[in-house]
Amino acid sequence: MKKSLIALGLLITFAVLSCGKTQDTGCTPVAVAAEKDAMVKFCTDNSITYSEHPSGLLYQIINPGTGATLDASSTVSAIYTGKYLNGVTFEANATPATFGLNQVIEGWKIGIPLVKRGGRIRLIIPSALAYSCVGRGSIPPNTPLYFDVTVN
Numbered sequence: 001m002k003k004s005l006i007a008l009g010l011l012i013t014f015a016v017l018s019c020g021k022t023q024d025t026g027c028t029p030v031a032v033a034a035e036k037d038a039m040v041k042f043c044t045d046n047s048i049t050y051s052e053h054p055s056g057l058l059y060q061i062i063n064p065g066t067g068a069t070l071d072a073s074s075t076v077s078a079i080y081t082g083k084y085l086n087g088v089t090f091e092a093n094a095t096p097a098t099f100g101l102n103q104v105i106e107g108w109k110i111g112i113p114l115v116k117r118g119g120r121i122r123l124i125i126p127s128a129l130a131y132s133c134v135g136r137g138s139i140p141p142n143t144p145l146y147f148d149v150t151v152n
Contacts, residue, residue, distance in 0.1 A: 027133030030142045032056030032126040039124045039144055042085045048122055058124040059111050065119025065151060070112055075100050077152040078112075082145055085124075090138055090145075096152050105130050112151060120150040 032055070039058050043050045050058040070076060077096035083089050101109055107125030115121045127133070127142045135141040 027141060029128045029132045030126075032128050035126045035144045038085055039126065042124060042144075042146060048124070050122075050124065053110055053114075055106075055110055055129060056126045057107055057110050057129055059114060060122040061115055062120040062122065063115070063118070063150075065116035067117025067119075069116055070101065070151070072101055072109060072113070074113070076112065076117070078149050079152070080147055080149040082147050085144055085146060107145070108147070108149075111147075112149065115151055117151055120148070123147045123149065 036056065040050075042048070043058060043060075048058075048060050050060050052058055068074075075098065077098045078093075079096055080091075080093050081089060082091040101112060104112075105125070107123055107129035110129065111121055111123040111125070123146070125145045125147065127144050130143070130145045131139050131141070133141045135143065139145070
């Protein structure tokens with residue numbers, strides 16, 4: 001009984017501390033719906049005929065690929081370009097980069113498995129599925145992103 005109470009106490013302490021960590025960012029993510037108009041405009045301006053995933057991710061499959069099906073546990077190699085919705089490139093990788101799909105932003109976790117190996121997809125990712133209200137490196141907080149990805 002005493003061990004159970006100690007375990008319960010530790011569990012509650014962990015839960016409380018975990019909650020505090022997420023609040024330490026001091027930011028509030030932008031709702032996907034608030035960025036949709038800008039994302040649709042980017043698609044229209046760039047002749048992207050998009051589909052919408054239930055998450056709010058917009059995508060266009062250029063080539064579905066013919067290789068193996070991908071899932072959350074897949075390791076992939078990809079050539080990609082990342083841009084802000086104003087068209088400015090923030091990252092481009094002409095040499096395949098290898099990574100686990102469990103290690104990337106949520107928008108890639110959702111979008112990349114929509115094609116098979118050898119496929120190419122365009123992803124217009126709301127900030128909540130990218131770097132949210134925190135940002136990363138040169139990517140400001142609350143910034144929707146565009147990626148053109150070819151999976152090898």
